[in-house]
Amino acid sequence: VEIKVASSGGNATSGHQYGFLHEDINNSGDGGIYAELIRNRAFQFSPRYPVSLDGYRSVNDAVLTLKNLSDPLSDALPTSMNVAAGKACGIVGFLNEGFWGIDVKKQKYTGSFWVKGSYEGVFTASLQSNLTAHVFGTVEIESKASPNEWVEHEFELVPTMDAPNSNNTFALTFNPEGAADGSLDFNLISLFPPTYKGRKNGLRIDIAEALEELHPSVLRFPGGNMLEGDNNQSRWNWKDTLGPLRNRPGFQGVWGYQQTHGLGLMEYLEWAEDMNLEIAVGVWAGLALNGDITPQDKLQPFIDDALDQIEFIRGPADSKWGSRRAELGHREPFKLHYVEIGNEDWLAGGEAGWQSYQDYRFPMFQAAISAAYPDMQIIASGASSDGYEIPAPAIGDYHPYREPDQLVTEFNRFDNDVAHIVGEVAATHPNGGIGWDGDLQPFPWWIGTVGEAVSMIGYERNADRIPGVFYAPVLRNMNRWQWAVTILQFAADPAMTTRSTSWYVWELFARHAMSHTLPATSDSAFGPLYYVAGANEAAGSFIWKGAVYNTTDSADVPVSVAFEGVKAGTKAALTIITNPGGDPYGYNDPHTGVNIVDHTTYIIVSNSEGVFEFDMPELSVAVLDTDPK
Ligand code: AHR
Numbered sequence: 001v002e003i004k005v006a007s008s009g010g011n012a013t014s015g016h017q018y019g020f021l022h023e024d025i026n027n028s029g030d031g032g033i034y035a036e037l038i039r040n041r042a043f044q045f046s047p048r049y050p051v052s053l054d055g056y057r058s059v060n061d062a063v064l065t066l067k068n069l070s071d072p073l074s075d076a077l078p079t080s081m082n083v084a085a086g087k088a089c090g091i092v093g094f095l096n097e098g099f100w101g102i103d104v105k106k107q108k109y110t111g112s113f114w115v116k117g118s119y120e121g122v123f124t125a126s127l128q129s130n131l132t133a134h135v136f137g138t139v140e141i142e143s144k145a146s147p148n149e150w151v152e153h154e155f156e157l158v159p160t161m162d163a164p165n166s167n168n169t170f171a172l173t174f175n176p177e178g179a180a181d182g183s184l185d186f187n188l189i190s191l192f193p194p195t196y197k198g199r200k201n202g203l204r205i206d207i208a209e210a211l212e213e214l215h216p217s218v219l220r221f222p223g224g225n226m227l228e229g230d231n232n233q234s235r236w237n238w239k240d241t242l243g244p245l246r247n248r249p250g251f252q253g254v255w256g257y258q259q260t261h262g263l264g265l266m267e268y269l270e271w272a273e274d275m276n277l278e279i280a281v282g283v284w285a286g287l288a289l290n291g292d293i294t295p296q297d298k299l300q301p302f303i304d305d306a307l308d309q310i311e312f313i314r315g316p317a318d319s320k321w322g323s324r325r326a327e328l329g330h331r332e333p334f335k336l337h338y339v340e341i342g343n344e345d346w347l348a349g350g351e352a353g354w355q356s357y358q359d360y361r362f363p364m365f366q367a368a369i370s371a372a373y374p375d376m377q378i379i380a381s382g383a384s385s386d387g388y389e390i391p392a393p394a395i396g397d398y399h400p401y402r403e404p405d406q407l408v409t410e411f412n413r414f415d416n417d418v419a420h421i422v423g424e425v426a427a428t429h430p431n432g433g434i435g436w437d438g439d440l441q442p443f444p445w446w447i448g449t450v451g452e453a454v455s456m457i458g459y460e461r462n463a464d465r466i467p468g469v470f471y472a473p474v475l476r477n478m479n480r481w482q483w484a485v486t487i488l489q490f491a492a493d494p495a496m497t498t499r500s501t502s503w504y505v506w507e508l509f510a511r512h513a514m515s516h517t518l519p520a521t522s523d524s525a526f527g528p529l530y531y532v533a534g535a536n537e538a539a540g541s542f543i544w545k546g547a548v549y550n551t552t553d554s555a556d557v558p559v560s561v562a563f564e565g566v567k568a569g570t571k572a573a574l575t576i577i578t579n580p581g582g583d584p585y586g587y588n589d590p591h592t593g594v595n596i597v598d599h600t601t602y603i604i605v606s607n608s609e610g611v612f613e614f615d616m617p618e619l620s621v622a623v624l625d626t627d628p629k
Contacts, residue, residue: 001524001557005533005542007564010517011464013534016278018456018510019218020211021424021472023226024263025255025483028475031099032490033211033271034263035204037109037191038096038170041260043079044250048230049258051079059093059173061086063183073114073150073187076240076249080116084183085176091124093173096189100479101492102127102170103193104136104163111191112154113172114246119145121178125191127159130167136160143174145184157191166493188246197274201245201267206494207475212275214487214503215510218468219272220280220340220423222265225254225289227282227343232292235284238265238309243328254289255482266325269313269334278337280379280421280468283309285342286361291349296360303368310339310373338468340379340397340423341365346386357381358388366394377467384417395419395467401428403435404451408549411458411530419465424472426502427451428485430585431551440484444500446596446619447584448485453505453547453621454530460509460545461532463517471506478590489590498590504577504597505621512536512543512623518563520544529557529616541627542566548616551584556615561624566610573628574614575601577621584619603628 024030031039039055043066051066058064065082072078085092104127111125126138137159144151170191176182195202196209222236229235234252241248241264248261272279283306286294294302308321314333315322322333345357357380366378382388383398390396398420400410404427414420427448428440441448459466476486478496487506490497499507514534528550534543542563550557577599579586586596604624606612616622 001522001529001559003520003522003531003533003544003559003561005544005561005563006519009519010534012516013463013514014467015513015515016217016468017460017463017513018506019216019220019277019468019470020474020487021220021224021470022474023222023224024253024259025224025226025473026475026481026486027099027257027477027479028473029263030260031477032475033203033207034267035192035195035202036260036262037098037102037193038189039099041190042077042188042250043081044077044258044260045079046234046250046252046258048252053081055097056081057095057097058086059095059171060090061088062092062094064094067185069116069185074246076247077187080185080187082183082185091173092176093171095169095171097130097169099477099492101166102168103166103492103494104159104168105193106159106162107194109157109191109193111157112152113189114150114152114187115145115184116147116150117145117184118147118180119143119174119178119184121175123153124173125155125157126171127157127168128171129163130169136163136168143178147180150187166491190245199270199274201262203271206497207488207490210488210497210499211474214507216275216277217510217513218278218280218470219268220470221268221282223282223343224472225343227284228254228287228289228348229284230254231288231290232294235288241265242324257480265309265312266328266330269330273334278335278468279313280338280340280423281309281313281336282340282343283365285345285357285365285381287342287345287349287353287357289348291353293349293353293356294361299361299364303365306365307368307372310336310369337375338377338379339369340381342381344381344399346382346388354382363391366391379421383420390418392418395421397421397423399424400455401426402451403427403429403431403433404448405431407451407455411454411526413458414462414466417465419467422459422466422469424470425452425455426471426485442484443489443587443589444485444487444502445585445587446501446579449501449505450547450549450619450621452502453509454549456509457530457532457545457547460514461517463514471502491590496590498588500588501579501597504599508575508577508599508621508623509545512545512625514543518542528553529559533561536627539627541625544624545622546616547621548618550618554618556617558613558615560611560613562609562611563626566606566626568606568608568610570606570610570626571603571628572606572612572624572626573601574604574612574622574624575599576616578617579619
């Protein structure tokens with residue numbers, strides 16, 4: 001295939017083409033990127049998830065009882081755990097199993113717990129093996145406990161050795177003889193390892209770094225379904241997620257588990273700031289997953305709430321909500337240019353929900369936000385293909401979870417359409433299967449990844465109208481999950497953190513960012529080779545991205561790329577990603593550590609006519625960049 005790329009023309013990109021959606025699904029927040037190690041740290045509950053001792057076991061026959069004391073730690077955290085001596089003599093306490101294990105290293109863990117009761121003595125906090133009870137690290141904490149008030153105890157714990165595996169627990173014990181009635185009440189028991197960028201209440205380092213290494217430039221949050229909530233009474237209320245942890249009540253998660261609110265709005269914003277990500281924040285739009293629709297005359301408080309949220313994020317420090325942000329330690333406004341009204345409003349409420357979105361919900365939010373923030377890019381939560389005439393200057397949101405063949409068929413989906421973000425995309429189901437009537441694939445798989453590459457090329461060719469493309473969902477805890485296809489998998493043991501086949505392609509495409517596309521012509525129609533060309537003005541380079549998606553013909557595809565103005569003997573970096581094993585269903589396996597992806601970068605030189613020539617194998621993805629850094 002001969003391709004000629006003009007040196008001018010084309011369209012400017014947004015500068016943040018690739019990113020991801022994060023919502024707490026698959027324990028991707030609690031027990032995932034949020035670094036807290038204690039599961040069920042504050043006995044939070046909601047109508048769907050009753051209060052429980054999930055994650056806890058007693059030490060030395062201690063009796064663990066959940067209580068709602070008349071003077072709780074806070075209104076937000078009304079339930080605490082009473083730990084009383086049982087029949088056995090000696091020290092008592094409790095264990096926490098963590099999020100299915102705890103990674104123990106010779107590093108500083110920062111912990112805290114709240115106690116109420118009379119106790120003279122010490123508490124002992126330890127990290128220990130769940131199998132042998134071997135203690136890897138322990139620290140004694142002098143009691144400051146008081147019978148009349150809740151008292152926080154903070155500690156640091158540095159194990160003397162690395163544990164051989166992550167099958168470990170955290171234990172907290174005390175001597176009941178020092179406690180007035182042999183028992184004490186505990187709440188908000190917390191333990192953090194070192195975090196990403198050293199943030200208090202921060203992110204798990206290996207997961208955050210694996211996401212950062214994707215070179216993302218935009219983060220969509222907090223959902224996804226999580227934004228919508230189960231019903232109109234249980235939406236993700238960002239105001240409940242601010243400030244001290246003892247004031248955060250937790251959230252009735254929509255993916256089968258109670259959430260802590262530890263990863264709150266401020267933590268999302270700091271995450272974006274630490275990775276230098278644009279934000280696409282979703283605001284609640286009066287529709288919940290059960291189909292609850294907020295009537296028009298009841299919508300205004302939620303519009304006001306969205307305006308408060310935007311002011312919290314980017315308002316000046318002397319505004320009402322900007323000053324709350326400043327109080328929480330961030331005087332400077334965060335960057336915010338994208339606000340999405342709701343999530344998939346075409347889905348949950350059926351015809352009535354979708355109609356209400358078009359009739360009043362979207363227009364009311366749009367009018368209020370645009371009036372207050374005329375520069376804000378408003379995003380509607382549906383696509384033109386959902387039968388919606390997206391009211392400009394708003395743009396739409398398209399969520400193609402597809403079979404790989406379908407992603408390829410949709411290659412030119414946006415050649416003649418209005419602007420959208422692609423707010424969620426992934427290959428999820430096998431070709432020719434039963435689609436959503438069947439399960440998702442067990443992992444991102446090779447042909448699915450190449451299908452995604454073709455669709456990403458299609459979006460990038462239209463990057464003037466597709467300002468961002470978001471992989472979703474991104475994280476899966478292998479111990480408890482609801483959605484199998486994620487770009488990264490992990491468990492308590494960092495050795496399980498696995499970059500999927502799709503991770504490699506998204507990383508490659510994002511690493512070679514184009515500031516604008518360039519017109520390209522060819523002697524052949526698209527297929528099996530799909531491509532986009534452009535330039536990176538800051539680097540002064542030309543870039544070409546291509547994917548070969550052939551399911552019937554295994555021959556290599558010879559490619560020649562001529563960038564107008566590029567001379568003979570010019571060097572370029574050519575990275576080709578393949579699956580040498582050849583199995584289109586191959587995947588990277590967190591359990592065995594098998595990685596099927598080969599990604600090799602060659603330095604190639606243009607021929608006497610300034611043309612770059614190379615071959616692309618069956619089902620492969622490549623990027624050519626004349627900045628060979
Ligand atoms: O990414 C998983 C789910 O798929 C999202 O929560 C929702 O927006 C979509 O239907």
